[in-house]
Amino acid sequence: MKLIVAVIKPFKVDDVKAVLKERGIDGMTLTEAQGFGRQRGHTEVYRGAEYEVDFVPKIRIEVLTDDDRADEIVTAIVESAQTGTIGDGKVWVQHVESVIRVRTGERGTDAL
Amino acid sequence: MNTVDTLWVIVSAALVLFMTPGLALFYGGMVRSKNVLAVMMNNFAAMGVVTVLWIVVGATLAFGHDVGGGLIGDLSLSGLSHLGRSLPGFSAGGASPMAVLTFQLMFAIITAALISGGTTDRIKFPSFVVLISLWLFCVYIPLAHWVFSPEGWLATHGVLDFAGGTVVEINSGFSTLAIVLVLGRRRGWPGEAMVPHSVPLSLLGVGILWFGWFGFNAGSSLAMNSVAVSAFIATQAAAAAGLVGWLVFERITESYPTTLGAASGAVAGMVAITPCAGFVSPVAALIIGGLAGVVCALAVRLKFKLKYDDSLDVLGVHGVGGVLGMVMLGLFASRSINPAGRDGLMNGGGLHLIGSELMAVGVTIAMAFGVTFVLAKLVDMTMGLRVGPEEEFNGLDLSQHAESAYS
Numbered sequence: 001m002k003l004i005v006a007v008i009k010p011f012k013v014d015d016v017k018a019v020l021k022e023r024g025i026d027g028m029t030l031t032e033a034q035g036f037g038r039q040r041g042h043t044e045v046y047r048g049a050e051y052e053v054d055f056v057p058k059i060r061i062e063v064l065t066d067d068d069r070a071d072e073i074v075t076a077i078v079e080s081a082q083t084g085t086i087g088d089g090k091v092w093v094q095h096v097e098s099v100i101r102v103r104t105g106e107r108g109t110d111a112l
Numbered sequence: 113m114n115t116v117d118t119l120w121v122i123v124s125a126a127l128v129l130f131m132t133p134g135l136a137l138f139y140g141g142m143v144r145s146k147n148v149l150a151v152m153m154n155n156f157a158a159m160g161v162v163t164v165l166w167i168v169v170g171a172t173l174a175f176g177h178d179v180g181g182g183l184i185g186d187l188s189l190s191g192l193s194h195l196g197r198s199l200p201g202f203s204a205g206g207a208s209p210m211a212v213l214t215f216q217l218m219f220a221i222i223t224a225a226l227i228s229g230g231t232t233d234r235i236k237f238p239s240f241v242v243l244i245s246l247w248l249f250c251v252y253i254p255l256a257h258w259v260f261s262p263e264g265w266l267a268t269h270g271v272l273d274f275a276g277g278t279v280v281e282i283n284s285g286f287s288t289l290a291i292v293l294v295l296g297r298r299r300g301w302p303g304e305a306m307v308p309h310s311v312p313l314s315l316l317g318v319g320i321l322w323f324g325w326f327g328f329n330a331g332s333s334l335a336m337n338s339v340a341v342s343a344f345i346a347t348q349a350a351a352a353a354g355l356v357g358w359l360v361f362e363r364i365t366e367s368y369p370t371t372l373g374a375a376s377g378a379v380a381g382m383v384a385i386t387p388c389a390g391f392v393s394p395v396a397a398l399i400i401g402g403l404a405g406v407v408c409a410l411a412v413r414l415k416f417k418l419k420y421d422d423s424l425d426v427l428g429v430h431g432v433g434g435v436l437g438m439v440m441l442g443l444f445a446s447r448s449i450n451p452a453g454r455d456g457l458m459n460g461g462g463l464h465l466i467g468s469e470l471m472a473v474g475v476t477i478a479m480a481f482g483v484t485f486v487l488a489k490l491v492d493m494t495m496g497l498r499v500g501p502e503e504e505f506n507g508l509d510l511s512q513h514a515e516s517a518y519s
Contacts, residue, residue: 044307046142046372047412047425048362051305 001096001109002070006061007033008081008089013059019080025063025073026112033060039087058089064099064112113197117207117335121215124331127324128218132159132225134320138375139229140517141313142424144306146507147233148517154228157241162221165248167192170220171213173249174256175199182265184257189213201262207334215331216260220252223280229424230288233298233306234504235497237512243291243491251287251483255279255476271472272445272453272465274343275332277387277437278476285431286477288422290485295497297421299504306423311372318375322351325382329389339450343389347382350389350401354381357405373409376429380408383433387469388441391453396444403440404433438473442466 008016013030020028034055041054065073070093077091101111136155140148162170169190176185177200188194195209202212224244231240258264259271259279266278273279298306308314329347333340358377359369381401385392388400412428415421422428442465445456455461491497498504503511510516 044305045366045368045370046308047370047376048366048409049302049413049416051307053305053307 001099001112002065002067003094003096004061004063004065004070004073004077004091005094006063006077006081006089006091007035007058008061008077009083009087010057010059012081012083013061015080016061016077019076020063020073023073023076025065027064029062031060031062033058037087037090056087064096066109066112113208114206114335118211120336120340121207121211121331121334124327125211125215125218127327128215128222128331129159129324131218131321131324131328132156132222134317134324135222135225135229136317138314138317138321138379139232139424141310141315141317142308142372143232144507145309145518146509148309148509149515150237150508150512151228151232153237153513154232154235154240155225157237158221158225158228158244161241161245162224162248163217165245166213166217166220170248170253171217174253175213175216175261178257178261178263182258182261182263182268184254185261185263199261201267202334212334215334216256219276219280219328220248220256223252223276223284224248226280226284226426226430227288227291229426230292230422231295232423233508234499235291235295235508236495236499237508239491239495239497242495243487243497246487246491247287247484250487251480252279252283255283255479258475259472266472266475269468269471270454270465271468272391272441273387273438273472274390275329275386277384277434277441278472281383281386281430281434281437282473282476283434283480285427285429285434286480287484288426289420289431290481291488291497292420292422294485294488294492297419298423299501301421301423302416302419308372315371315375318378322378322382325351329382329386333390339390339452342392342394342449345394346385346389346392346397349394349397350381350385350404351378352381353398353401354378354384354405354408357381357402358409359405361406361409376412376425377405377409380404380429380433383408383430384437384440386434387437388444391441391445391450393444393446393449396440396446396458400437400440400444404436407436408433435473435477438469439466442469 044051099111136152140152172189173185176189198204199209258266330340330344355378358373362373363369381404384404408429411432412425443456446459454465456465
């Protein structure tokens with residue numbers, strides 16, 4: 001099993017969600033996040049004083065999946081979240097040792 | 113007693129009182145979310161403490177019979193009693209003395225509250241209360257007597273100051289500078305970003321200030337007459353021109369016109385017109401306000417050069433705007449607007465008035481800065497002015513008041 005983590009631009013969330021639902025994924029978790037990569041932050045001006053705001057708002061999406069569907073989902077996220085400008089975000093895939101569904105106690109791929 | 117004049121003065125008193133919660137919103141929006149309640153509390157504390165002190169003995173020291181030399185009033189009106197038909201030096205037949213002293217109370221409140229814009233984010237609440245109480249008696253009340261009482265020595269020397277360019281604006285600006293020099297900078301300033309947590313709150317606050325300022329300026333005629341109307345339109349003209357002036361300046365120098373700039377410009381315009389309203393024409397008010405928008409937009413940059421942390425620009429807006437207003441009055445005052453006034457340079461009065469105004473500016477700066485510096489040192493040595501580093505980091509809402517603005 002894999003955990004796919006994607007940090008994307010907030011305004012792309014609806015596109016990503018639509019594509020993933022279309023592909024029939026079983027669930028996703030979404031968190032509001034802040035951070036910086038190559039995009040860096042932005043500048044705000046108050047009474048002539050410029051402030052560098054280092055952290056940019058991002059959305060962090062997590063999807064748990066079967067090993068064989070991971071590539072397909074990663075591609076779907078990348079394609080739907082892409083704008084081609086700096087700050088589009090990153091997607092990474094981690095190995096998951098076990099998954100348990102709380103309601104039934106099912107384990108492994110049955111719990112997905 | 114004239115009932116119409118009295119009515120206008122008590123309505124104006126209510127308008128001026130409303131400026132202080134407006135100021136609380138203006139300041140509250142500009143600080144970080146961990147210090148909102150603390151700075152608003154400073155404003156509300158001024159409404160409480162200054163009122164108590166004013167009624168008991170403050171009003172009589174400012175407006176009682178002069179004890180000699182135009183320096184301070186006596187205690188004959190303590191507790192707002194024995195007011196008679198008119199206040200010492202004022203002509204009988206105008207607004208009721210009680211109404212005038214109540215109106216003047218609201219000026220004392222907002223001047224004390226203004227100081228919190230410089231000291232925010234790091235001053236101990238009890239120390240702030242003690243400091244503004246001492247300051248009320250040692251700085252505000254003497255200045256109010258000198259300028260606002262007809263028996264005060266600056267008033268008898270021909271100084272014109274319609275609604276408090278010296279007593280309120282220059283005084284608050286330079287008193288704040290004195291206190292922040294004793295208090296020190298906020299930890300992390302100026303390197304760390306200290307961004308306003310809610311500009312919309314500040315905009316609402318300035319709207320309330322603008323509304324209340326009509327009472328502040330037009331009410332200062334203490335009568336419902338053409339001078340009051342002149343002061344009213346001058347207030348609107350200067351606020352509007354100040355707003356435009358600050359925005360134009362921003363557009364040219366920084367390319368972004370900001371909402372906080374628009375609000376600050378309106379305040380700067382109204383600060384500068386405060387001494388002038390009731391003595392100048394609407395066109396002069398436009399010039400004065402517009403100039404204030406630009407000059408104050410420049411002045412708020414000074415603290416980054418000189419490294420004093422006047423956090424919300426009390427000196428840059430009120431101190432500098434007040435000085436500008438007093439100087440402009442020396443240029444634009446006109447007896448055709450107010451026969452009880454004097455003519456400025458542009459109206460054939462020569463340099464006499466500008467001389468009087470500059471003397472009043474110098475005296476006010478010396479009094480406000482000098483005496484307040486000593487008082488701040490005194491409070492710092494006895495009670496301590498400043499919270500500890502951890503309390504400052506966690507925010508004054510929690511450390512001083514055990515509350516959070518947004519939970």
